[in-house]
Amino acid sequence: MRSSVSAFKPVPLRSIPTAFLIVYALLLALGLGLGSTYLVLKGDPPFGSLSIGPWKAWPNLGSTSADPYMRAILAQRGDVPLAIGEGLGFTATTDSGGRALDSACTYRVGSVAPTARLWTFSVYDQDGRLLQTELGRSGFTSAELLWDAQDTFTITLSRGLQDGNWLQLPPAGRFSIVLRLYDTPGAAGTGLTESVFPSIERVECGA
Amino acid sequence: MRGFGRFLIATLCGIVLAAGVHIVSILATPYQAENDAFVKVQPTLAADKAQIISAPGGSDTWMPLPDPAVVVAACAFDLSAGPMRVSAPIGPNLLSFSFHKESGGVFFAVTDRAAVRGELEIVAMTARQLDEARAAEDENEPSRDVRIVSPEQQGFVIVRVAAPTASQRPQAEEAAKAVSCTTEQAE
Numbered sequence: 001m002r003s004s005v006s007a008f009k010p011v012p013l014r015s016i017p018t019a020f021l022i023v024y025a026l027l028l029a030l031g032l033g034l035g036s037t038y039l040v041l042k043g044d045p046p047f048g049s050l051s052i053g054p055w056k057a058w059p060n061l062g063s064t065s066a067d068p069y070m071r072a073i074l075a076q077r078g079d080v081p082l083a084i085g086e087g088l089g090f091t092a093t094t095d096s097g098g099r100a101l102d103s104a105c106t107y108r109v110g111s112v113a114p115t116a117r118l119w120t121f122s123v124y125d126q127d128g129r130l131l132q133t134e135l136g137r138s139g140f141t142s143a144e145l146l147w148d149a150q151d152t153f154t155i156t157l158s159r160g161l162q163d164g165n166w167l168q169l170p171p172a173g174r175f176s177i178v179l180r181l182y183d184t185p186g187a188a189g190t191g192l193t194e195s196v197f198p199s200i201e202r203v204e205c206g207a
Numbered sequence: 208m209r210g211f212g213r214f215l216i217a218t219l220c221g222i223v224l225a226a227g228v229h230i231v232s233i234l235a236t237p238y239q240a241e242n243d244a245f246v247k248v249q250p251t252l253a254a255d256k257a258q259i260i261s262a263p264g265g266s267d268t269w270m271p272l273p274d275p276a277v278v279v280a281a282c283a284f285d286l287s288a289g290p291m292r293v294s295a296p297i298g299p300n301l302l303s304f305s306f307h308k309e310s311g312g313v314f315f316a317v318t319d320r321a322a323v324r325g326e327l328e329i330v331a332m333t334a335r336q337l338d339e340a341r342a343a344e345d346e347n348e349p350s351r352d353v354r355i356v357s358p359e360q361q362g363f364v365i366v367r368v369a370a371p372t373a374s375q376r377p378q379a380e381e382a383a384k385a386v387s388c389t390t391e392q393a394e
Contacts, residue, residue, distance in 0.1 A: 016210050018213075021216075024221065025224065028218065028221030028225065029220075029223075029225040030228060033227065033231075034229075034232060036225070037228075037229050037233055037236075040233070062305070062316070063313060064312065064314055066312050071236075071312055072311075074237075074243070074311050074312075075237040075245075075311050076240055077271050078242050078244055078247060078271065079272075080281075080365050081313065082305075082367075083305035083313040083316030084313070084316065085303070085317060085318060086305055086318060087303075118301055118371055120274055120275075120277070122274055122275060130266070130275060138265070138275055139276065141276045142371070143371030143372055144371065180277075182277075182301055
């Protein structure tokens with residue numbers, strides 16, 4: 001009786017043909033492999049990031065030790081990174097409190113920046129284009145900012161007119177800020193702590 | 208349970224193969240990409256001067272996230288015809304060169320701090336060309352060239368010139384256009 005059960009029952013399960021299993025395994029490999037590559041290439045490099053407060057950078061992006069993910073992502077974006085001896089770009093997509101940057105809000109950015117020969121502060125919309133506003137200004141450089149007597153600065157990002165270093169935000173949508181430090185002294189990525197980076201404070205929202 | 212076991216083994220095989228496919232496709236992307244920076248700068252190969260790829264203001268460029276205060280110019284090179292000499296007169300504003308491989312990745316970068324007598328000049332060559340240049344050199348009159356070895360025959364140089372204020376943009380653009388990239392004839 002036992003033998004009759006074992007001879008009878010496994011038949012429907014064992015009947016999955018080997019050829020079908022091979023095709024299934026290959027399709028799974030292609031789907032998972034290419035799918036994961038596609039997802040990785042659409043995003044930021046998964047390894048080697050340097051986060052300082054809301055600012056994020058990939059110092060190895062412009063060096064000989066860029067990993068294969070970085071190279072693939074750069075090729076996919078058609079991007080040319082800042083080389084390690086030229087400078088380093090930091091991106092912020094959130095404020096210092098971790099909330100996403102929203103152009104319906106007013107932000108105050110300041111008051112110090114890391115030592116560099118020149119730094120630029122540029123604002124991009126969610127599609128990566130430079131901010132388009134009626135005033136045509138999408139950023140500041142360290143040379144054109146208004147500095148106060150203590151050698152500090154404040155950049156105000158808002159939709160409505162503000163005095164001082166004011167950047168107008170578009171009517172709606174998310175945005176990101178890129179802080180690029182050009183010709184930093186010493187090796188980039190060292191000696192950079194949160195205390196030398198500008199903070200991004202959300203002042204108010206709505207209105 | 209045999210059937211389920213076989214199915215499980217097939218799934219595991221699929222996952223292991225997927226890891227392989229993932230690695231191969233990531234490694235192949237810099238060579239396969241049809242719109243990466245290397246392909247886009249190829250039209251500059253024949254020119255003797257660096258060609259502007261991102262004008263100040265950041266409009267009308269293929270570069271993602273352009274910096275409006277920086278002019279970017281490019282020179283593609285192919286060392287099979289001989290070493291390439293990149294040279295720029297320096298001005299008051301920051302100027303930098305970065306050398307990129309065909310397969311992506313920077314292999315050398317320098318700023319105008321390294322300029323000698325108002326001129327920033329770099330000769331990129333292959334390891335073999337460097338050996339030849341050394342062998343051909345006159346011992347009493349050593350070359351003053353700054354020579355760097357390119358790991359690949361093809362690549363491109365990116366020139367960045369900063370314009371700290373909007374009024375300096377035309378000047379920065381002129382400085383970027385004045386960068387020459389010439390192929391040295393073998394001696």
